[in-house]
Each structure stands twice: as C-alpha cells, then as structure tokens.
Amino acid sequence: MTVEYRDVCYRIGDRMILDHLNLRVEEGETLVLLGRSGSGKTTALKMANSLISSTSGTVLVDGKPTTGWDPVRLRRSIGYVIQDVGLFPHYTVQRNVGLVPELEGWPADRIAARTEELLDKVGLDPGLYGPRYPRQLSGGQRQRVGVARALAADPSLLLFDEPFGALDPVTRVELQRQFLELRRTFGKTSLFVTHDVHEALKLGSRIALLSEGRLVQDLPPAEFLKSSHPEARAFLECLN
C-alpha cells in the first residue's frame, strides 16, 4: 500500500498546522516523520487513516483519495499503534489482539491461531499472557500487545505514532529491535512518527523532517546525517 500527500494543508483557525505537504510513501518502505512537538507530524499521520481530514489538498491511499474510501474499510486495512496503546481495558490480551479479525468475521479457531502466532512474534508467551487483562501488564508488554493487535488482520499499511516514547530506555531498545525484526518478517509499508533522531536513523528507510508544518528534508538516513539544513543539524546535535 502506498500513501501520497498532495499539497495537503491543515489549518486550525489561522494557525497552519500542515503547510502544503507533498510526500509519497512507497510500497514496503518505512518512512519516518521526524519533527519537534507541534511540527504537524501526528496530524499528517492521522490523515492516512482518516482520523483527521485535511483542510485542503488530497491524501491518497493506494492511489485513492481517503475521502473516497469508506472510513471503516480504510481503517481496517491499516494497523495503528500509538504511544498510549489504547488497549480495551475490559478485553483480555487475546481478545484485544483478535479485535480486527473478530470485526472482520473470521472464524474463532482462525482468530485463536492468529492471536497465538502474533503474541509469540512480539515475544509474549500466549498461554501466559493471552488470558490476562491489560492492567496486569507492564508498559512494554502492553505496547507489544499493541503491535500484535495492529498486525492481526494482516494490514497492508502500518501507522506508528511515537509508539515507544513512554517506555524506559532499555525496553525501548528491545522493542525497536523487535520492530526491525517484524519488518524483515512482514515487510509492510510503515509510517512512523517520532521526535527521537536516534530512533529515526535506526528504523527509517527514509526520514522526512517536518518543521512548523513544512517538509524541510526528505532523505535516506545516511544522507540525513550529512544534511546541512539548520533544523536537521539541530536534531543531529542530539546525537552527541
């Protein structure tokens, strides 16, 4: 699945959150949207699954404008992982992971098999953690479940909004490693929002740098390191 932003603007009152964004996410790549708080990266991300509609311009998913998609169909074919995870507190871990397959009407045994497979893939013992409730898990475990839930119905696109931002540094590195491994296994197109330049360099196949709603750099990690753009330099200085 590809995502394309064509001249996309988003305005709240007279504040420009996104200013004429033009960007294309190619099949199979991991595009990182990097930027400070308020740079518009989360807004751009949420346009891909139609949680936010642009003020002007078009967002195309798989070549079709998001306004032309049935929002429910669009969202079910896109996995979504956010910092606060948002697991259903009244569902067990396995039911949370099986949510989209359940909505899609998969037979119960197939949901069970898929849930088990995914919990295993994200490093959680299905027998041990499957029957638990989210409140019985640590932050890192919850985010692993969040990733499993996003992958459950085999979406063709994954959206990540600072998914590892609230975790301790050790768990964060573990989950980043897991992310790379899952990418090798599943090879899905991903859009990944972060303000952490380490994470961007490590996970992205391309880095799009946003500043005050504008796209100021769009480079692979190796070239991003050599960028002379002042905002890119400001981020790269965090590396030392």
Added chain:
Amino acid sequence: MRPGLFDELLELTLDHIWLCSLAMLFAVLIAVPLGILISRRVSLQAPVLAFANVLQTIPSLALFGFLIPIPVIGGIGRRTAIVALILFALLPILRNTVVGIQSVDAAVRESALAMGLSPWQLLTMVELPLSVRSILTGIRIATVTTIGTATIAAAIGGGGLGVFIFRGVASVDTTLILAGAVPAALLALAADWGLGWIEQKLSPFSS
C-alpha cells in the same frame, strides 16, 4: 395489630413498588439515551443538565402540585404522580451516563476508531461496557430517592405507602405513620442493596 391493617399494608406496598418501578422504567428509557446523545453533542450538555438540575431543585410536593393543571399528563391521580417521579429521577441517571461515557480513556476511543469500529460498535463494544457501572450507580441513586419521594404521591391521589403516612398525619396516629414510613425505608434499603449487587456483577472488571 388493628384488623385489616396488614392486608392494606401489603396492598399499598405492592402499589408503591409498582409506582416506583414504572417511574424508573420510563426514567431509564429517557435518561440513558439522552445521556448518550448529549455526551456526543457537547453543546447540548449544559442546557439539558441545567434543565434536569432545575427539576431536581423543585420541592417534590410543589412539582406534584404544578403538574395537576397540565392537560394530558396532569390531573389528580396515578399518572401525574408517575410523571413527577420520572422527572425527579432523570438527573442522576443522565449525569452518570454522561460521566461514564466521557471517562472512557481518549486513547481507547481513538484506537477503537482506528481499528475500524463503526460509531455504533464504539458505543456498544467500548463506551457502554466501560460506563455500565457509572450508569447503574445513577439508576441506584435515582431508585432510592424515588422510593422515598413516592410517599408524597399520595397527596395527589397517586396511592402507595404515602396513603398511610398522610392518613396518620391527619389523624395524629403514629402507628399509621410508621406503617407507611418503615416499609418505604425498608424498600429503599432493599433496592439499594439489590442494585448494588447487580452493579458489582456487571462491572467490566469483576472477572
């Protein structure tokens, strides 16, 4: 005990239960959907809650009185009494429905939408199960209050245990007053306990 008192007590108690059940049934049918509606339309929230609040502050005897001259719902008798009891029961249910739905974690709501739940599924799979406890608390509070307030219904010919109380007050007969007041208090306690038990059972985290 005076002859015939027991039979009448039984009859009035059943009558009281019937009066309150009917009023609560309608109050729930009105207040829960209305609460869901105003939890989605924030602009309606303040006026609707303010209106329910005002209803609540009217002294109960006065509200019964106000309703009498109104055509269709008014007049002397049971129907007017039930209408008044419904109006009194609205606020706690309404408020607790709104509070329950609004206290659903924003991240849960956002991820539910992002997983492709329809608005109806969001309501039935997420918002209602997570606010069921709060809503039931509202219903419990309203029920207990209604059982007490319903004793005043006798003043406008609504029947119920208030018949004993008013008759006892008029004839300065303490036994009669107690024959109305004690069963009403026991009913309120029983409702509080029973609905509290259901609340525990239906809580999403009880398992």
